[in-house]
Amino acid sequence: MTTSAQTDAANDTAPPPPETPDSVENQQVTYQLADAALVAALCGLLGLIPLPTPVRAVLVAAFVFVGPGAAITTWVHIPRRLLPAAVVTLSMSVTTIVAIGAMWSYRWSPTGILVVGTLAVAASSFYWYFRARSMPPVRSWPADVAARARVSLRSIGVDTSVVLLAVALILWVVALSIGLPGVDASFFGLLFSGAGALLIPAVVLVAVAFVIAIARRRVPVATAALLTLIIVERGTTWLGTEVPLYEWTYKHIAVVRYVLAHDLIQPNGTDIYAQWPAFFVTTAWFSDVTGLDPMTLAHVFAPVIHLLIAIIVYSAARTIGSSTRVAITAAFCVEMVNWVAQDYFSPQAWTLVIAYGLLTMLIASRHHRQAGILAIIPFAAIVPTHQLTPFWALAAAVGLVIFRQARPWWAVAAMIGIAGAYLALNFEAVAPYGILSGSNPVSNATSNVTAAGVPAKEITSLVCRALSAGVLLLAALSAVVGWKHKRPYVIACAIVAFSPLALLLGQSYGGEAIFRVYLYSLFGCGLLVAPHIVAALDGFGAGRRRALVAWGGALAVVAAALAGAYSYFALWPTVIETRAQVEAIDRITADAPPGTRIIMLYGAGLPARINDNYAPLTLANPYFDYPLSYELADTRGTFPTAEQLGWLEWKVGETDKPTIVAFTTQSRRVIEYYGEYRPGAPAEFEQIMRETPGWRTIYENPDTLVLEHDPKAAPR
Template sequence: MTATIHPPDVEHDDGPQASTPVDQKRLSRSRFRPADIALVAATAGLAGLLPLGGPLKAILVITFVLLGPGAALATWVRVPRSARAAAIPTLGMAIVTIASITAMWSYRWEPTAILVLLCVASAGSSAVWYVRTGAWPDVRTWPVAAAHTCRAVITAPGLNPPTVIVAIALIIWAIALPTLPGTDASFYGLLASGSGRLLIPAILLTAIAFVWATVTRRLGAAVLAIGAAIVIARVTTWLGTEVPLYDWTYKHIGVVRYIVTHDLIQPNGTDIYAQWPAFFVTSAWFSEVTGLDPMTMAHVFAPFVHVVLAVIVYSAARVLGQTPRVALVAAFIAEVANWVGQDYFSPQAWTLLLAFGLLTLLLASRGAPQMAVLAIIPFAATVPTHQLTPFWLLGAATLLVFFRRIRPWWAVAAMIAIAGIYLVLNFDAVAPYGILSGGNPVENATSNITAAGVPAKEFTSLICRGLSAGVFATAAVAAIWAWRTGRRHVLTRVILAFSALCLLLGQSYGGEAIFRVYLYSLLGCSLLIAPAVVALLDGWRRGVLRSVGAVVATAGMCLASLAGLYSFVALWPLVSETRTQIDVMNSLVASSEPGTRIMMMTPGGMPSRTTADYAAFTLANPYFDYPLSYDLAESRFSFPTAEQLGFLDWRADQQEHPTIVAFSTQSERSIEYYGEYAPGSVDLFKEALSESPEWTLLYQNGDNAIFRHDAGTGPR
């Protein structure tokens, strides 16, 4: 069954002056109005307070967050239909973020009351609108309206070749999934290990199905393929693991647990998150109203991010006048080319959604200036959430204003004022990290990992760099093609794609700037590349030369999909944790006293900041969990010499509190992968601690081991 595309968007004003009550009643039988969405979402949010299971409560509350507040605003402010898919969830996430952090800062922290107040406000907005317009909802017509909403973009996928291929891809993924937890992955990552190899045909079939659906205009199947790409890449990080990926994820879990435990932001001096706490406070709010543990939230976070991301990219393309088919290609590219592991439970992932949604609002402001004013709301939410993202947004927005691509200009001026005031108020916290790290963009683009490492590291780096360079180069070529063929909004898309490169002129961001630049650029690059891909695919069977172009486009989509997935899961043996490791570290921290030093040769597998106790440890010793490599610096390549071991024992003996050294499988793999220490250094260090009478073995399970040195036990 072939998907049916409806006519282009026709702008409607949903405010009270938009039409007569008779017109509004007629519309209520054909589609949901923002007031209806806000009412249903508010009902879902209030239902989330019922004594239901945690997952069900979480679904109800997240439904409210994504639909309720944003739809309530869209009830009174005309939002172009093409922008609604991005505007409503973006505004909802921003309003909840602002409400949560405001309540915390004003010492009015009552999570349940915040939810009730937001739900009542959203439902009240709908009620007032119904009274003013006389267009009362007729719930009997809502099933018809729901069906109309589904048909507004595409019809159901139906049974067709692309749909069948997607189904086969998902079956292959499902076969691989049960044995993924605990996979002993090689240094070439998950795709080269065990059942993870099955993800290769799964993602390639998904890309083929998407291209086929695009060529044959089966947009329902194309949507299904985008969903499959998210499942194969990101649901795998949830269902294919015992606990969340990445050692650094647990630092964020610890912050949220502190807020949940104490109903306060962690004290100044613990970490920089105390000055940029909005994401953590919002997460704590969600955890408290749903009863969902922060670690469970972190585990399922990546799939949530990518579903919302795909919707926002699609909406941004529609705002720029692209067809639904081109918009879906843009969403697919943004998904499969996103190899940067920044979608974990983190402020940057949350602000990326807010940022892309904000830019979509700004893009819509040329025809609807009120969108730029609304964009101030998500910008205000990003400022206390993340240090870097607001300043990239300001750079891109300023360029768009300069070239008269958005209006009114004063909306961006208001954003500059908000960011400037917040930076001044928190300058002391950010100054030690450096406002500028140098004006050499080449050095700022250098990764923070410079060791040679194993051949697999070089291979993975080649794939990552090749994909990134390929995306930028393809976007540049697509921009030239769009300009020469007279396409619309070329300069706008170029600004979105390449403005983030300006960050490299002044900041390395701890060696991560190049990753952030690529991530920020994905929206613009996808919007540039998608029309060119569709144009090439439309040349299929229209002459030899044009057919070759279609083959090249198909091959490019498949290679980008495979390279993106490979790069995303390449570090699987280094970043995949186990529940046993987390439980052991939780017990260790709980049984230790603040001031204890907990170190590893290099981080990985045994995180120490998973609970609310981390704040007390940090206040007692800001460097309590810094790795041994921090102390050794360049001398780590000769470690462990007798002199170095003697110095370690002496310093541990001088401390007022114990010193703990932890070893893990992931840490040992990381050392070998990146070549941070000389070969055999881990075994030599373990042997030295085992033979020393000053060190006690507390725990051992395979490569995982924990040694303790009590203060004052060594020779004086």
């Protein structure tokens, strides 16, 4: 793709000679941003045709991630290396802003939004063609695409690294075919359980293939290794499971289903998502126009998010002047050490992608002012989407301006105004959660789980902490070396990498701040360490000393990839859901009357907030699905005592609405993993509830028991 300025200059050249069959492969069509925008608009319009749902979803997704951004950058000069990040970021941002704007203005019409959006993008392209006195080279596209594909395949070829990637994919497919373990997996996670163990050699082979490709300067193969890593790790969360992972994913699905069912945002007082609804409205729009069930969208969400992150990190590295090898290495590093698992169907995952793109544009604005002005658009999309991410992005943006790494300053001032105004309008909703939870960064960095638990928990925590500390330490050393050698953009990358630490000065974010800090820091850390990793791997065959450094770098990459994969899958038996459980709780809660209470010792396996009925249930009782672990607080270790059971009986007896008590294998495993209840407590409590009069079994399978209290049958 070229910019509009480059295209204007190209229009003065003579037309190329006619193509011949033998020369097609040696000639490449010059694509314009207007071409990309037009194709994306056509994809969006085709998504309205009653095609199979997956096909419609892919077509509309192409418009969502390319169309609006390509239309905007058609008219604004953006450096070519920034284009991938800018196009994706602006497209996602405009789609988000338009969707939430339509909902807020009571102009909600999903099909109408798509039609108007695609026509607007197409009109932009046609107007550009009119101004440039050109037309899209439609007749040349099929032959050119085929030729480019052949060239790409030949550039990959077959060598040791390609064979290693093929074997890694075969191992992954075999693991999926055998069947990955579920709730019966080891406390050491998926990698040490049944067929999941095949992922260990798969990840190692991918890392080794990547090292070989970088050392041999084979960028196409290194790119294939990056894609293979995403498939092996993030594809497993999709194709290796029946339904989406994590119980908390389903509360997001429930919000989307509410929007779909009522064409409205859930009422104020339901949850904090009512004040930060942009992600839910945007995904509801996507589900509506494509017919894709939100559950299916949530299931495939993680691989898509990681692919977008890889594109933006690569573009960011190219924007700061890195070679293609260094850029691919930066993307691979961010991917292989990203164990935080914040890639599930959620506002934070969506805004993380946009925030990475926003910061890429701000970094580019040092030499391209237009990029800084355009960065206001993604920031405006982030603000109504997530509570925390805008303030990290703002902290980084302010730092970039102060150190003269971004411009114009008034663009960041506009961001401050947007964030401040939105926070002021929604202050009552966020105040109960605490704007500041304390000024002690050590305390705020503490995890929200403090119990000792099983030995596997301690080992997993050690691996996670060692990997995180290693990444941050290596990034800090890389920043110092880069600053000492006066490398360009090192200050900007350091600001992006370490600005998230400022969050620990005032907020623990419910004990999750340390995880968010690491996740936010990965972007800048990848940009900082990638040049040094490539330099180390260049040492193979260059003398004993450099060869030792190269071997050390290679081993570090393999170890980091393995540690990242282990940490990412470590909680597998506690976060996996089964289709039977999801369908059962969906039926149970779909018609549950307001005032119903759902009780578990620890919430896992049965996501109570899964459909649009969660809203009236929450309005009647905001704590209707809170586990007993919240109310028992410091007395969990003695449960169930006679006093505690008497208190529970009183709680149940004070209402004439149904009360449900549920037991799941996941809940029992979480309790054992974290050690917050005494051994045997879940089984003892389950037996007591089975024998207590007034309770009846409404659902039971090997992993689940659901009991309901019948007020009429209960003794008085």
